[in-house]
Amino acid sequence: MPLYPFIITTPKTAAWLCLLAFLLGLAPTLCAIEKNTQLAMELMRDECLRCHKKEKKKGGLLLTSRQAALDGGDTAPAVVPGKAADSFLLEGLEADADPHMPPKKQLSKKEIQMLTLWINQGAAWDAKTLAKIKAPPAPNAKDLAVLPSSYRPVLTMALSPDAKTLATGQGGDVVLFDFLQADAKQKTKIRLQSKSVLPAHKDAVQSLVWSPDGQLLASGAHREIRIWKSGQDKALFTLNDKLNGRITFLAITHDNKTLLAADSTPSVNADLHIIDLASSKILRTIKDAHSDTIFSISLSPDKKHFATVSADKLIKIWDLSTWKSVATLEGHTGFVLACTYSPGGDRLATGGDDEVIKVWDIKSKKQLQTFGAKLAGPITGLRWISDPEKIKKKAAEKNKAKAAKINTDKIFAISQDGRPRTYGDLVLHDGAQRSTGAREKAYAAQKESLATLAIATSKDGKAPFPFLFAGSDSGSLFIWDAVGKLVFQQHPDIQVANSTAGKK
Numbered sequence: 001m002p003l004y005p006f007i008i009t010t011p012k013t014a015a016w017l018c019l020l021a022f023l024l025g026l027a028p029t030l031c032a033i034e035k036n037t038q039l040a041m042e043l044m045r046d047e048c049l050r051c052h053k054k055e056k057k058k059g060g061l062l063l064t065s066r067q068a069a070l071d072g073g074d075t076a077p078a079v080v081p082g083k084a085a086d087s088f089l090l091e092g093l094e095a096d097a098d099p100h101m102p103p104k105k106q107l108s109k110k111e112i113q114m115l116t117l118w119i120n121q122g123a124a125w126d127a128k129t130l131a132k133i134k135a136p137p138a139p140n141a142k143d144l145a146v147l148p149s150s151y152r153p154v155l156t157m158a159l160s161p162d163a164k165t166l167a168t169g170q171g172g173d174v175v176l177f178d179f180l181q182a183d184a185k186q187k188t189k190i191r192l193q194s195k196s197v198l199p200a201h202k203d204a205v206q207s208l209v210w211s212p213d214g215q216l217l218a219s220g221a222h223r224e225i226r227i228w229k230s231g232q233d234k235a236l237f238t239l240n241d242k243l244n245g246r247i248t249f250l251a252i253t254h255d256n257k258t259l260l261a262a263d264s265t266p267s268v269n270a271d272l273h274i275i276d277l278a279s280s281k282i283l284r285t286i287k288d289a290h291s292d293t294i295f296s297i298s299l300s301p302d303k304k305h306f307a308t309v310s311a312d313k314l315i316k317i318w319d320l321s322t323w324k325s326v327a328t329l330e331g332h333t334g335f336v337l338a339c340t341y342s343p344g345g346d347r348l349a350t351g352g353d354d355e356v357i358k359v360w361d362i363k364s365k366k367q368l369q370t371f372g373a374k375l376a377g378p379i380t381g382l383r384w385i386s387d388p389e390k391i392k393k394k395a396a397e398k399n400k401a402k403a404a405k406i407n408t409d410k411i412f413a414i415s416q417d418g419r420p421r422t423y424g425d426l427v428l429h430d431g432a433q434r435s436t437g438a439r440e441k442a443y444a445a446q447k448e449s450l451a452t453l454a455i456a457t458s459k460d461g462k463a464p465f466p467f468l469f470a471g472s473d474s475g476s477l478f479i480w481d482a483v484g485k486l487v488f489q490q491h492p493d494i495q496v497a498n499s500t501a502g503k504k
């Protein structure tokens with residue numbers, strides 16, 4: 001035992017020794033060390049690294065290299081090779097440790113013994129294993145064999161640019177609806193009429209987007225992206241190689257040419273794929289764009305940037321021509337689930353698990369406002385438009401100074417409490433106080449957790465727009481009118497009856 005701790009510090013040495021040992025008949029011991037080193041690296045990669053790496057560095061501790069582990073964090077060297085008893089890294093793992101590592105999980109006795117052994121054997125390092133992306137769980141054939149018809153959450157929806165067709169993900173299907181408005185005499189009601197069902201994916205549809213010209217619809221699910229031509233129910237193409245996880249968000253650039261796809265593996269990382277729609281080829285992949293799931297992408301109206309928000313609590317702004325990250329905004333205390341640029345593109349609103357909406361100034365990267373309803377639950381969707389009522393008012397106001405003061409911001413927010421809210425009259429330089437900084441209006445509530453939204457605006461600002469569409473975790477669809485009245489709802493049992501469920 002005393003000899004090898006100081007020899008085996010790289011996997012290469014270990015591998016050579018393993019071979020040598022095999023020849024000398026010592027194989028069981030030395031090869032076991034190599035194996036144990038690999039196990040230690042896998043454990044640290046899966047359980048520790050996300051909080052102890054360059055972007056996070058909790059407690060001042062990096063576990064990205066052997067030297068960093070030896071150096072330790074704010075308190076003490078984390079690893080003393082050959083001396084488990086002196087290694088601070090092991091202290092936090094015990095059930096009664098404070099702080100406890102990892103903070104919300106208890107490692108098993110076996111895992112702790114394995115790490116103890118690893119340190120006593122010299123704490124060899126295996127950077128390759130450490131860097132290897134955790135293999136996503138192999139798609140379980142049973143899971144993928146047609147989702148149960150009862151599981152049809154509406155996790156995503158997208159309204160065509162002409163506001164006539166609503167695409168929704170319902171389980172593994174993309175269901176298309178005609179959005180029918182009330183006729184002049186109010187005889188027919190506002191409603192969604194099921195038009196067609198595209199049996200799109202084997203797994204739940206996670207993301208949908210229309211191209212700005214309304215010609216193409218893209219859908220994303222587990223390791224799969226499909227592109228559909230409007231009006232056809234066979235996919236133009238399917239992309240399923242080079243994807244690692246769930247396609248959690250899709251966006252198409254203003255010129256209709258490029259698809260951005262967020263490819264997320266929870267608590268591991270998220271890559272961004274840049275896909276050319278004409279050739280259906282991945283032009284570029286931004287590896288590790290975030291260190292956890294990307295929940296939303298918003299393209300800036302000036303066509304120069306886009307924003308991504310993630311479970312890693314960060315907001316990143318990217319340049320659309322160089323594909324480089326140009327800013328990282330930090331301030332949310334939980335997953336950031338939603339983002340939307342202001343119509344002018346000068347500001348970005350974000351919201352998430354911490355139940356607040358933050359407004360950021362793009363130029364200065366500063367937080368302008370924080371607001372939100374108490375106990376509304378995580379903010380799952382945001383959309384920012386210019387309020388048609390206020391635009392009208394502004395245009396009608398003859399006094400120039402007064403007109404200038406009319407604020408046209410209108411932010412729609414949906415959350416898990418089932419009550420959509422709008423925020424207007426955004427106050428500038430209000431500081432980061434909650435529930436100030438904007439005027440809140442609550443819409444009629446229903447009891448389901450809302451997961452996705454779409455807004456129908458009219459180009460001429462005509463009443464009764466804007467309409468708010470939302471889909472719920474339990475598979476329902478809702479429409480609210482401009483004054484916040486719930487004007488349409490459809491629940492999943494009705495949906496299954498008139499869809500083609502079972503036809504496949």
Ligand code: HEC
Binds near residue numbers: 089092
């Ligand atoms: C969810 C985030 C998270 C994960 C996962 C996590 N840690 Fe930590 N770690 C922290 C935080 C936060 C601190 C600082 C705690 C404090 O000082 O109160 C810390 C501190 C430490 C320290 C003390 C550093 C010092 O010198 O003060 C050690 C050692 C440590 N962690 C080891 C581990 C190990 C080993 C794992 C995996 C088994 C792990 N951590 C997983 C968040 C995490």
